[in-house]
Amino acid sequence: MFDYSKEFEAIAKAYEASGGNAQDLFDKKTASLVVSHHKILFQNSIPGVNIEGEEIQNGVRAKIVIEPGTVVKDPVHLCFGVIPAEGVQEITSEFEIGERSRVSFIAHCSFPNAIKLKHVMDSKIYVGRNAEMIYTETHYHGKDGGIEVLPVTKAVIDEGGMLRSEFKLIKGAVGRLDLDYEGTLEKSAVCEFDTKVYGKGDDKVLVKESLFLNGENSRGLAKSRIVATERRVSEVIGEAVGSAPNARGHVDCVEIIKGKESRVSAVPKLLVVDDRAKLTHEAAIGSVDKKQVETLMARGLDEDEAVDIVVKGLLR
Numbered sequence: 100m101f102d103y104s105k106e107f108e109a110i111a112k113a114y115e116a117s118g119g120n121a122q123d124l125f126d127k128k129t130a131s132l133v134v135s136h137h138k139i140l141f142q143n144s145i146p147g148v149n150i151e152g153e154e155i156q157n158g159v160r161a162k163i164v165i166e167p168g169t170v171v172k173d174p175v176h177l178c179f180g181v182i183p184a185e186g187v188q189e190i191t192s193e194f195e196i197g198e199r200s201r202v203s204f205i206a207h208c209s210f211p212n213a214i215k216l217k218h219v220m221d222s223k224i225y226v227g228r229n230a231e232m233i234y235t236e237t238h239y240h241g242k243d244g245g246i247e248v249l250p251v252t253k254a255v256i257d258e259g260g261m262l263r264s265e266f267k268l269i270k271g272a273v274g275r276l277d278l279d280y281e282g283t284l285e286k287s288a289v290c291e292f293d294t295k296v297y298g299k300g301d302d303k304v305l306v307k308e309s310l311f312l313n314g315e316n317s318r319g320l321a322k323s324r325i326v327a328t329e330r331r332v333s334e335v336i337g338e339a340v341g342s343a344p345n346a347r348g349h350v351d352c353v354e355i356i357k358g359k360e361s362r363v364s365a366v367p368k369l370l371v372v373d374d375r376a377k378l379t380h381e382a383a384i385g386s387v388d389k390k391q392v393e394t395l396m397a398r399g400l401d402e403d404e405a406v407d408i409v410v411k412g413l414l415r
Contacts, residue, residue, distance in 0.1 A: 109182045110135040113209030116239050118270075123176050123205075131176040134159045136188055148175060148202070158189035158219070167197035167227065177206040184214035184245070191221045196260075198227040206236040213246035213274065224254035224262065226288075231261045240271030244300060247275045254281065256288040258314065265293040269414050273302035273331075280307070286314035286343075294323040295414045298331040309338040312346035312376060319348040326410045327354065327361040338368040341376025350380040355413065357387050357406060 110133065111121040124131050125141060130148040133141040139152045139159060147169030153160045165171065181188050196202060210216055226232050240246055248268070256262050266278060273296060282290035292308045304327075310319035321337045337350030352365040367380035387406055395405035 107140055110180045113180050113211050114178050114207050118237050119207040124178055129173045129176060132161060133178045136181050157187045160191045162193045164195045165197050165200045165202045167200060169200040171202040174203045174205045177204060180209035181216055184212045185216060187217045189219045194224045196226045196230045196232045199229050201231045203233040209239045210246050211241045213241050214243055215245050217247045220250040222252045226256045226260040226262050228257045229259040234264045236266050238268040242272055244272030244274040244302060249277050252280045255283045256290050258286040261289040263291045267295045269297040269411060272300060273298045273304060276304045278306045281309045283311045284314055284317035284319055287316045288314055289318045291320045297326045297410055297414055298333060299328050302331045304333040307336040310348050312341045312348050313343055315343045315345055317346045322351045324414055325354045327363045328357040330360040333363045336366045339378045340370045341378050342372040344373055344375040346376040348378045352382045354384045355387055
């Protein structure tokens with residue numbers, strides 16, 4: 100059911116600017132939740148996928164349950180956005196992925212006009228035994244950078260379960276990003292965190308990804324790709340704790356820097372509690388490939404355009 104109010108049209112337009120297809124949000128055949136500031140504009144459950152949303156003072160509280168044994172054919176679509184330039188949006192979400200179920204989520208967060216805006220996301224995820232969850236979140240920000248994005252995720256992946264989570268913020272000014280993701284893995288569980296951020300101007304980025312490998316044969320990857328240009332400041336902390344036999348964890352961080360005023364750091368934190376666990380890390384800080392930039396400039400682009408293409412290629 101479509102609501103053609105100005106707010107509804109604005110959030111749909113922002114959703115498409117972030118890379119989504121607004122039609123997907125309102126298809127009764129797919130599960131979806133659309134939130135503008137503290138209003139639920141649309142929500143739809145389907146067999147095996149139950150979405151319950153509740154409006155609160157500054158945002159929305161949502162619980163999404165995938166029933167045991169359900170294989171969800173099409174992605175579940177989520178849209179969180181704020182159209183006004185100022186305000187606070189608080190999203191509290193709980194995901195319960197039932198045993199042996201399989202589901203993917205496509206989430207778009209759009210803040211096209213942010214001047215003095217705060218987006219707070221507090222998420223709890225439980226992936227049941229032998230279940231699979233894929234979560235892809237894409238952010239679209241305006242050019243002014245007047246936004247704080249504060250996402251916190253605490254995930255528990257039960258025996259044989261799998262969680263793959265991607266966070267991507269490469270369109271518009273970042274503003275301030277303080278991301279804190281944590282995965283606790285039981286026996287033979289798999290967890291992958293993948294963060295991609297392109298910062299410019301005075302953006303400030305802090306990324307912390309933590310893996311707690313508590314189960315035998317568990318596997319974890321914390322991967323980040325951060326690009327800092329102009330006066331951007333970024334810090335990446337990748338943490339892995341191996342507490343079980345044959346647990347394997349890897350922290351992989353690459354930061355690209357351009358500009359004398361940019362400041363970046365990468366901090367791997369590895370702790371082996373069980374000597375049969377194995378943890379590794381790889382961190383690299385470098386500059387934009389000069390030859391690639393020169394090749395693009397020789398084809399008619401200016402330096403900023405060439406750098407932008409090289410950086411977005413890396414982040415893809």
